[in-house]
Amino acid sequence: MWFRKSKKGNGCDGMVYFCDARVPKWSYQHSLAGKIERLIDKSALLRDELGGKTVAVKMHFGSEGANRTIRPLLVSKVVDRLKKKGAKPFVTDTVRIKGVDYLRVAADNGYTHLSCHAPIVLGDGIHGLDGVPVDSGPTVGVIDVASAIYDSEYMVVLSHCKGHIQSGYGGAVKNLSMGCVAAGSRRGKDEGSRGKMHSPVMDSPFKWDSEKCTRCNICVEVCPRDAVIFEYDEIKFTEECWKCGRCARVCPTGALTSTITQDKFQRGLAEVANAVIGTFEKGRIIYINFLLEVAPECDCMPASDTPIVQDRGIMISGDPVAIDMASIDMINASSALPDSLAGEKAGRERDTLLDRLYSIDSSRHVRELASLGAGSMKYRMIKLD
Numbered sequence: 001m002w003f004r005k006s007k008k009g010n011g012c013d014g015m016v017y018f019c020d021a022r023v024p025k026w027s028y029q030h031s032l033a034g035k036i037e038r039l040i041d042k043s044a045l046l047r048d049e050l051g052g053k054t055v056a057v058k059m060h061f062g063s064e065g066a067n068r069t070i071r072p073l074l075v076s077k078v079v080d081r082l083k084k085k086g087a088k089p090f091v092t093d094t095v096r097i098k099g100v101d102y103l104r105v106a107a108d109n110g111y112t113h114l115s116c117h118a119p120i121v122l123g124d125g126i127h128g129l130d131g132v133p134v135d136s137g138p139t140v141g142v143i144d145v146a147s148a149i150y151d152s153e154y155m156v157v158l159s160h161c162k163g164h165i166q167s168g169y170g171g172a173v174k175n176l177s178m179g180c181v182a183a184g185s186r187r188g189k190d191e192g193s194r195g196k197m198h199s200p201v202m203d204s205p206f207k208w209d210s211e212k213c214t215r216c217n218i219c220v221e222v223c224p225r226d227a228v229i230f231e232y233d234e235i236k237f238t239e240e241c242w243k244c245g246r247c248a249r250v251c252p253t254g255a256l257t258s259t260i261t262q263d264k265f266q267r268g269l270a271e272v273a274n275a276v277i278g279t280f281e282k283g284r285i286i287y288i289n290f291l292l293e294v295a296p297e298c299d300c301m302p303a304s305d306t307p308i309v310q311d312r313g314i315m316i317s318g319d320p321v322a323i324d325m326a327s328i329d330m331i332n333a334s335s336a337l338p339d340s341l342a343g344e345k346a347g348r349e350r351d352t353l354l355d356r357l358y359s360i361d362s363s364r365h366v367r368e369l370a371s372l373g374a375g376s377m378k379y380r381m382i383k384l385d
Contacts, residue, residue: 014322014376017043019384021292021311032292033077036314039384040081043316045286051086056152057118058179060160060299061093061106063224068293068304070160072115074314078156078288079117087154090119094146094194095128095183096300097224123148128183131193134279137271139264140197144182145276154284157320161289161327163296163308163341165249166260167269168362169331169354170298171324172287173369176273195242197268206248208235212255219247219256222302246300262360270368273320277374287323289315294331296341296357308342308353309334321375324366328354 019035028034040046057079062069075091082089091111095102099122106112106120113119123146124130131144132151149155157175164170181194213235220228227241235256248258277285291312296305312330317323332352336342345356354362370377 014319014379015043016315016317016319016322016326016379016381017384018313018315018326018381020313032071032314033073035384036074036077036288037081039314039316040078042382042384045316045318046081046085046087048085050082050154053087053153054151055082055087055089055154055156056123056149057082057089057091057116057156057158058123058149058175059091059093059111059158060175060179061096061102061111062109062299063096063302064105064108065302066299066304067109068160068162068295068307069109069299070158070290070292072110072112074290075111075158076115076117078158082156083117089156090121090148091116092121092123092146092148094124094179094181095122095126099126099128121148123180124182124184128193129186131182131185132279133187134275136268136275139268139271143196143272143275144185144187144193145279146180146182149180149276150279154286155280156286156288159287159289160293160295160299161291161331162294162298163354163357163362164298165358166245166265166360167365168358168360169324169328169366171289171327171366172320173273173324173366174269176276176320177269177365178272180276181272193242195244197265197272206237206243207257209255210234212253214253214255216252218250218252222246222250224300262364266361266364267368269365270372270374273365273369274372274374277320283318285318285320287315287317287320289323289327291315291327291330306340307337308340308357309337317379319375319379321366321370321377322379325363325377326379326381328363328366 019039023030079089130147133142134145136143159172159175161171185193225240227238228247229236245258248256293307294309296308315323336346342353
């Protein structure tokens with residue numbers, strides 16, 4: 001039996017509130033810290049009913065070497081606003097590497113109970129196996145939503161907007177889908193784990209060209225699951241493999257390749273995001289997108305490349321589709337920074353800035369979520385004074 005809370009609607013109205021990153025006056029209220037406080041208040045999305053309620057503040061803790069994540073100071077401002085309403089927030093992410101190691105990485109990146117003003121919790125447990133089965137739909141099927149997220153009464157989704165090698169863009173929708181699913185499953189390998197989101201969408205298994213391979217071991221080092229090994233000079237993938245394709249992404253010679261079926265992958269992201277939304281009642285998820293240090297790659301990678309556009313600001317909404325479309329539009333309307341990946345590919349004028357990064361339709365998964373009725377493609381943006 002797969003569990004699913006009663007979904008009474010999505011609470012989406014297309015409203016997006018925005019504060020830009022510029023500082024018009026040298027005062028605290030015009031700093032980003034001051035602006036995010038005023039932005040949250042202006043949106044009126046944090047209601048008095050939060051008093052005494054448990055709130056999951058979902059974010060990405062980054063990785064060892066990925067330094068362009070959301071600043072802990074800004075996370076603490078969100079937490080403080082929740083506490084002001086009487087809520088009981090905790091800051092959470094799901095396991096990406098071994099849980100104990102991931103908590104150390106989180107602390108190294110500045111995320112502690114002291115800096116964030118709330119407990120730091122692994123949503124799927126220290127071993128990444130604590131999840132609740134939820135049917136996401138025909139593409140991926142049953143996935144395990146991280147139990148600490150599933151059991152929370154409210155959630156605030158903090159997303160660092162960026163490019164992504166598989167989805168083209170990573171924001172609120174991707175944070176809901178990839179970010180809220182347990183790393184593993186007690187029901188068996190890939191039964192409901194994050195890896196299941198990759199497996200059904202691969203055209204074929206990884207292809208390895210022994211002659212091109214220099215045995216540099218970069219693929220081994222970058223794997224979050226320690227699933228890539230060399231035995232007798234041949235590459236092997238253990239059963240721990242998520243098929244995320246990170247190993248192929250970093251291969252310097254093209255010896256290792258993987259092919260993702262974009263139609264299935266993007267639709268799967270949307271269906272899983274919709275399933276996660278469905279575990280909360282109407283209006284109980286708030287989304288905050290940070291268009292700051294917009295990197296070309298996911299924060300899962302072992303390094304952060306230079307930003308592709310100038311810092312734009314922060315958005316907040318109750319609508320995951322509207323906020324991601326507003327973020328994508330704003331990034332695409334920006335000038336590519338020189339000496340960045342976007343700057344290198346600026347000559348491909350027929351595509352948008354984000355689409356040019358990896359030749360991927362970067363808003364596809366957002367449009368797919370809209371088609372499921374979970375948000376509005378049309379948005380109204382209200383800018384903070």
